[in-house]
Amino acid sequence: xxxxxxxxxxxxxxxxxxxxxxxxxxxxxxxxxxxxxxxxxxxxxxxxxxxxxxxxxxxxxxxxxxxxxxxxxxxxxxxxxxxxxxxxxxxxxxxxxxxxxxxxxxxxxxxxxxxxxxxxxxxxxxxxxxxxxxxxxxxxxxxxxxxxxxxxxxxxxxxxxxxxxxxxxxxxxxxxxxxxxxxxxxxx
Ligand SMILES: [Zn+2]
Numbered sequence: 001x002x003x004x005x006x007x008x009x010x011x012x013x014x015x016x017x018x019x020x021x022x023x024x025x026x027x028x029x030x031x032x033x034x035x036x037x038x039x040x041x042x043x044x045x046x047x048x049x050x051x052x053x054x055x056x057x058x059x060x061x062x063x064x065x066x067x068x069x070x071x072x073x074x075x076x077x078x079x080x081x082x083x084x085x086x087x088x089x090x091x092x093x094x095x096x097x098x099x100x101x102x103x104x105x106x107x108x109x110x111x112x113x114x115x116x117x118x119x120x121x122x123x124x125x126x127x128x129x130x131x132x133x134x135x136x137x138x139x140x141x142x143x144x145x146x147x148x149x150x151x152x153x154x155x156x157x158x159x160x161x162x163x164x165x166x167x168x169x170x171x172x173x174x175x176x177x178x179x180x181x182x183x184x185x186x187x188x
Contacts, residue, residue: 003102003121011128011149011171012098014163015135018099026141029157032080032091039095041072046098047071050077054144059107063097070094085159087132096132097125131169134158138166 006014016026022038024030036048046078056062061072070079072091079087085091097106102125138144138156147155153163 003125004038005124006100006128008131008169009176010022011130011131012123012135012140012173014100015132018095018142019136019139024146026139027155029155030088030092030137031083031157032077032088035091035095043099048072050074056107058083059162062089063094063102065097065101065103068098069157083157085157085162088137089162091156092133092136093129095136096129100128100130100132102126134162134166134169138163138170140170140173145174 004136019030022035022042023163038156039046039048041100047067050072051074053073056073059073059141060076061070063069063070070091072094076087076090094106104122104125106122106125106129116126137158138152144152147167149160149163150168152158152167153160156163158166
Protein backbone atom coordinates (compact mmCIF):
# COMPACT_ATOMS: atom_id res chain seq x y z
CA UNK A 1 0.00 0.00 0.00
CA UNK A 2 1.26 3.45 -0.86
CA UNK A 3 1.73 5.86 1.95
CA UNK A 4 -1.08 8.41 1.79
CA UNK A 5 -0.74 12.10 2.38
CA UNK A 6 -3.33 13.22 4.89
CA UNK A 7 -4.17 16.75 5.96
CA UNK A 8 -4.32 17.55 9.66
CA UNK A 9 -8.11 17.71 9.43
CA UNK A 10 -8.18 14.25 7.84
CA UNK A 11 -5.93 12.82 10.55
CA UNK A 12 -8.14 14.34 13.25
CA UNK A 13 -11.27 12.99 11.58
CA UNK A 14 -9.85 9.47 11.34
CA UNK A 15 -8.68 9.49 14.93
CA UNK A 16 -12.12 10.63 16.06
CA UNK A 17 -13.84 7.95 13.99
CA UNK A 18 -11.54 5.23 15.35
CA UNK A 19 -11.97 6.48 18.90
CA UNK A 20 -15.74 6.41 18.56
CA UNK A 21 -15.60 3.05 16.78
CA UNK A 22 -13.78 1.68 19.80
CA UNK A 23 -16.60 2.88 22.03
CA UNK A 24 -14.94 5.82 23.77
CA UNK A 25 -17.32 8.72 24.25
CA UNK A 26 -16.01 12.12 23.18
CA UNK A 27 -15.72 13.48 26.71
CA UNK A 28 -14.01 10.47 28.26
CA UNK A 29 -10.31 9.74 28.71
CA UNK A 30 -8.88 6.70 26.97
CA UNK A 31 -7.42 4.19 29.39
CA UNK A 32 -4.81 1.82 28.13
CA UNK A 33 -6.22 -1.52 29.31
CA UNK A 34 -9.63 -0.80 27.81
CA UNK A 35 -8.00 0.48 24.63
CA UNK A 36 -5.91 -2.65 24.08
CA UNK A 37 -8.83 -4.98 24.84
CA UNK A 38 -11.15 -3.14 22.46
CA UNK A 39 -8.52 -2.96 19.72
CA UNK A 40 -8.17 -6.72 19.86
CA UNK A 41 -11.94 -7.21 19.71
CA UNK A 42 -12.49 -4.75 16.86
CA UNK A 43 -9.39 -5.56 14.80
CA UNK A 44 -8.76 -9.29 15.41
CA UNK A 45 -5.84 -9.28 12.96
CA UNK A 46 -3.87 -7.01 15.31
CA UNK A 47 -2.08 -8.25 18.37
CA UNK A 48 -0.09 -6.56 21.06
CA UNK A 49 2.73 -7.67 23.24
CA UNK A 50 4.48 -6.27 26.25
CA UNK A 51 8.19 -6.99 26.15
CA UNK A 52 10.69 -6.94 28.99
CA UNK A 53 12.40 -3.56 29.24
CA UNK A 54 15.39 -3.25 26.96
CA UNK A 55 14.17 -5.77 24.40
CA UNK A 56 13.05 -3.00 22.09
CA UNK A 57 16.49 -1.45 22.38
CA UNK A 58 16.08 2.32 22.52
CA UNK A 59 12.41 2.27 21.63
CA UNK A 60 9.59 2.39 24.14
CA UNK A 61 7.10 0.98 21.70
CA UNK A 62 6.96 -0.18 18.13
CA UNK A 63 4.51 -1.02 15.36
CA UNK A 64 5.54 -4.05 13.34
CA UNK A 65 3.39 -3.89 10.20
CA UNK A 66 4.46 -7.27 8.86
CA UNK A 67 3.52 -9.16 11.99
CA UNK A 68 0.66 -6.70 12.65
CA UNK A 69 1.96 -6.44 16.18
CA UNK A 70 1.96 -3.53 18.52
CA UNK A 71 4.93 -3.93 20.82
CA UNK A 72 5.54 -1.99 23.96
CA UNK A 73 7.98 -2.23 26.78
CA UNK A 74 6.73 -3.39 30.16
CA UNK A 75 7.71 -0.01 31.60
CA UNK A 76 5.57 1.89 29.09
CA UNK A 77 2.61 -0.39 29.67
CA UNK A 78 2.87 -0.04 33.45
CA UNK A 79 3.28 3.73 33.23
CA UNK A 80 0.30 4.05 30.88
CA UNK A 81 -1.69 1.91 33.29
CA UNK A 82 -0.79 4.22 36.15
CA UNK A 83 -2.18 7.05 34.04
CA UNK A 84 1.08 8.67 33.03
CA UNK A 85 0.23 10.93 30.11
CA UNK A 86 3.43 10.48 28.17
CA UNK A 87 3.19 6.69 28.18
CA UNK A 88 -0.43 6.82 27.10
CA UNK A 89 0.64 9.08 24.23
CA UNK A 90 3.31 6.56 23.25
CA UNK A 91 0.73 3.77 23.00
CA UNK A 92 -1.68 6.01 21.06
CA UNK A 93 1.17 6.88 18.67
CA UNK A 94 1.69 3.21 17.80
CA UNK A 95 -2.05 2.70 17.46
CA UNK A 96 -1.90 5.55 14.93
CA UNK A 97 0.73 3.76 12.86
CA UNK A 98 -1.38 0.59 13.00
CA UNK A 99 -4.75 2.10 12.12
CA UNK A 100 -3.35 4.45 9.47
CA UNK A 101 -1.87 1.39 7.75
CA UNK A 102 1.76 2.45 8.02
CA UNK A 103 4.35 -0.04 6.86
CA UNK A 104 7.65 -0.94 8.43
CA UNK A 105 9.00 -1.27 11.93
CA UNK A 106 8.11 2.07 13.41
CA UNK A 107 9.39 3.19 16.76
CA UNK A 108 8.32 6.07 18.76
CA UNK A 109 11.37 8.25 18.66
CA UNK A 110 12.07 11.92 19.08
CA UNK A 111 10.98 14.24 16.25
CA UNK A 112 13.82 14.96 13.86
CA UNK A 113 15.72 11.73 14.55
CA UNK A 114 18.43 10.72 12.07
CA UNK A 115 16.14 8.20 10.35
CA UNK A 116 13.50 10.89 9.90
CA UNK A 117 16.02 13.30 8.42
CA UNK A 118 16.94 10.87 5.66
CA UNK A 119 13.48 9.68 4.70
CA UNK A 120 10.60 11.95 3.73
CA UNK A 121 8.21 9.03 3.88
CA UNK A 122 9.27 8.15 7.39
CA UNK A 123 9.06 11.79 8.41
CA UNK A 124 5.52 11.94 7.07
CA UNK A 125 4.46 8.73 8.85
CA UNK A 126 5.95 9.96 12.12
CA UNK A 127 4.22 13.31 11.76
CA UNK A 128 0.91 11.56 11.12
CA UNK A 129 1.31 9.23 14.10
CA UNK A 130 2.15 12.16 16.41
CA UNK A 131 -0.83 14.16 15.25
CA UNK A 132 -3.07 11.07 15.37
CA UNK A 133 -2.05 10.21 18.93
CA UNK A 134 -3.00 13.66 20.18
CA UNK A 135 -6.23 13.61 18.18
CA UNK A 136 -7.11 10.13 19.40
CA UNK A 137 -6.63 11.07 23.04
CA UNK A 138 -8.13 14.59 22.69
CA UNK A 139 -10.85 14.49 20.05
CA UNK A 140 -11.61 17.49 17.86
CA UNK A 141 -15.23 18.37 18.62
CA UNK A 142 -16.94 21.76 19.06
CA UNK A 143 -17.31 21.17 22.82
CA UNK A 144 -13.67 20.14 23.27
CA UNK A 145 -12.51 23.22 21.34
CA UNK A 146 -13.97 25.36 24.11
CA UNK A 147 -11.69 23.87 26.77
CA UNK A 148 -8.37 25.36 27.82
CA UNK A 149 -5.15 23.37 28.00
CA UNK A 150 -5.37 22.53 31.69
CA UNK A 151 -8.93 21.26 31.30
CA UNK A 152 -7.76 19.12 28.37
CA UNK A 153 -4.89 17.73 30.42
CA UNK A 154 -7.17 16.88 33.32
CA UNK A 155 -10.04 15.38 31.39
CA UNK A 156 -7.99 13.36 28.94
CA UNK A 157 -5.10 12.49 31.28
CA UNK A 158 -2.36 13.73 28.99
CA UNK A 159 0.69 15.70 30.07
CA UNK A 160 0.32 19.46 30.31
CA UNK A 161 2.80 19.98 27.48
CA UNK A 162 0.83 17.64 25.20
CA UNK A 163 -2.38 19.46 26.18
CA UNK A 164 -0.86 22.83 25.28
CA UNK A 165 0.18 21.56 21.85
CA UNK A 166 -3.23 20.01 21.23
CA UNK A 167 -4.99 23.14 22.42
CA UNK A 168 -3.14 25.23 19.86
CA UNK A 169 -3.84 22.66 17.13
CA UNK A 170 -7.55 22.87 17.93
CA UNK A 171 -7.35 26.66 17.94
CA UNK A 172 -5.67 26.87 14.56
CA UNK A 173 -8.20 24.40 13.14
CA UNK A 174 -10.92 26.67 14.48
CA UNK A 175 -9.47 29.77 12.84
CA UNK A 176 -9.01 27.87 9.57
CA UNK A 177 -12.67 26.87 9.72
CA UNK A 178 -13.73 30.42 10.52
CA UNK A 179 -11.62 31.70 7.64
CA UNK A 180 -13.13 29.32 5.09
CA UNK A 181 -16.61 30.16 6.41
CA UNK A 182 -15.90 33.87 5.96
CA UNK A 183 -14.51 33.17 2.52
CA UNK A 184 -17.62 31.21 1.62
CA UNK A 185 -19.81 34.12 2.73
CA UNK A 186 -17.74 36.58 0.70
CA UNK A 187 -18.13 34.35 -2.31
CA UNK A 188 -21.93 34.44 -2.12
ZN1 LIG B 1 6.31 6.44 15.20
